[in-house]
Amino acid sequence: MTSNMDKQIFDGQPVVAIRSEQDRRSFLRSALIVGVGAGFVGYKVGDPTSGSRASAWAGNLAKPSAKGDLDILNYALTLEYLEAEFYTLGVEAGVLSGRELDLVTPIRDHETAHVQAVTGTIQDLGGTPVEKPKFAFPKGTFSSREKFLATASTFEELGVKAYHGQVTLIDSVDILGAAASIAGVESRHAAILADLTGGEPFPSPIEANLPMNAVLKAAMPFIAA
C-alpha cells in the first residue's frame, strides 16, 4: 500500500528537501513521536462503521489532549504547506486553461488560506507553528496538464484521509470544528480533481481515513537524506 502510494506521488522522487541536517533530525524526531502515538490507534482504512470496530476503537484510542491538538495542527499545517506550494507552482506553470483553470485556481487560494488559518490557530493556542519545509517537486510535475492534475488528485485524496484520520484524536471541540470545516473543502477539491482526471469523485459512501504514521510514511521516502 505504501509503496503504491510512493509510486503515485512524484514517481518516488524526493519532494521534501530539508534545509539543514538539524531540520532533518527535528522533522524525523517529530515524525517518530507521531508514529508511536498513532500506533496505539486501532484505525483501519475504509468504512469506519462496518464491522464491530466501534468497541475496538474505544479501547485503543490514544487520549486526546491539548498538546496532541497542537501536534495535529502542525501535522495539518505541513500538509497544507505542501498543497499551497504545489498549487501555486502549478497554476503559475500555465498548463491549464478555461474551466479547468477556473476550478483549480480557487483550490490554490484555499490551500494558501488554510496555511494562514492553521498557523493562526496554533498561535492562538500558544503553540509554535512548524516552519515551512523546503519542497522540491520533481522535474516534469508541472510540465503537463495530465501530470499536474494527476498529482493534485493524489494529494487531495491523501489530504482527505489525513484529516479524517485525526477526527477522534482531537480534544477541543472548537479545533474539531475548524479541522472539519477545512476537511470538507478538501473533499470538494478531491471530487473535482477526480472528475477532471477521469477518476471516481465518490470513491466510497463514507470518507476513508489514514492515521498520521501512514500519511507520514508516504512522505518519508521523499525526505532528502
Add this chain to the structure above:
Amino acid sequence: MQIKRTNFIRGDVATVPASVSLGALNNGFLWAKTADFNSDVDVLNYALTLEYLEAEFYRQGNSAGLVSGKEREYLDAVQSDEESHVATIMATVQKIGGQPVAAPAVDFAGAFDSRESFLTTAHVFENKGVGAYLGAAGFIQDKAILQAAAGIFGVEARHAAIIGNLLGLEPEGGVYMGVTETPLTKDAVLKAVSPFLADAGAMGDDAAVTL
C-alpha cells in the same frame, strides 16, 4: 483553555473561552443550541431524516429521466451513497439502543420538472447537508459515531461540489463554498428543508428530534 466535549454538551456554553474562537478561520463552530440534541440518538435521527429526504429525492429524480451519460452515472452514485447513509445510520441507532425515526412524507413539488430544477434542488440539499453535519458534529459523544458522521459529511461535500460543477456554476460560491465549510444550526436546516416535508411539523420539536 480546555473545552471538554462532555462539559459543553451539559450546556455550560459560557465557559467556552473567547481566546479559542479561531478568529483566523472566521468560522467558529456554530454551536446551535445545547437543547438541539440531547444524545447521540438525537443527532443520528436528525441526520437520518435528512438522509431519508436525500435518498428519496434522488430515487425520484433519477427515475424521471432528466439526465444521461456521465451526469446519470454521477447521480446514480450519489443516490447509492445516500441510501448507504440511511442504512448505516439506522443500523447505528439500533446498535446503541435507540429507535430510528420513520421516513418523513415528502413532496418535491416541481423539482423534477427539468434537469436544471433537479440539479439546482440537489445542490441545495447537498450544501444544507454539509452544514447540518458540521453544525451537529460537536454534539456527538461517541468517537466511532463521530468518525462516521465526519466521513458522511465529507461525502456530502463531494456531492455538492460535483453537482455545482454539473450546473456550470461559478467555482467559488457554486462548486466550492469558501475557504472553509459553514456549519448550520438545526433551525436553519429545518427551515431549508421544510418545503419538502409533507408534514412540516415533522422535525419541528425543539426539545428533541422525536418524529
